Amino acid sequence: MIRLGVNIDHVATLRQARGERYPDPVQAAVMAELGGADNITCHLREDRRHIQDRDVYALKETIQIPLNFEMAATEAMLLVALKLSPDAVTLVPEKRQERTTEGGLNLKGQREQLTQATGRLNDAGILVSLFIEPTLADIELSQQIGAGAVEFHTGRFCHQLALAKTTRQKQKLLEGLQLAAKTARQCSLQAHFGHGLNYTNSNWLQHVTEAEEANIGHAIIARAVFTGLKDAVAEMKALLNDLRHRPYLETV
């Protein structure tokens, strides 16, 4: 089964747009849990554009499923993570001007900083996942840095899948994720996936045997506007796991 992590950042985006107390991301997390979410993800950004400090502590005290805390590998964020003590931390790159996390970490450039942060989080018993591009070099580096998981940035895969015209083209794109996931497992790293996954492409992960977790935010929160969050989460979980949604692949 592929676990579904529901990212509730965009509920906070809506709240911050008007500076009100609603909608509450903690309430959203509870509804996601009722819909079958396996964990909740939130990203406390340096610019605090959506999730606020009080949200992360309230989430930790409220939800009954694991909390995956997304953050940049800075000293200030490490102090928050060590105080919060979430089940997992996903280290991500952060640029102030970006709309969302646009690419994977620069592991080579940040190696020292990431190794230190990972070590401190590991010592506190927190699973560390590194958000990376699905390349073999970055998987090996992640293992050397000491991570327990990698989250593959699926942005490019999702974009190219939407443009692909033939099943063969789609299959080729899939092969890239399959190889990455297999290599991660061989390096004793959990294989997670995230970014750009939606109701028309997440079912392709069913063909990635080693996929353990998908973290999905924008598409679920957008769908919830019309269907309610509980149903939006349940539908996404089915796309990830129900064989009736598995895409057909030609065998020749």
Ligand code: PXP
């Ligand atoms: N995983 C990570 C590490 C992310 O940074 C994001 C975006 O915040 C997501 C998953 C979710 O991406 P999306 O909102 O496109 O589903």
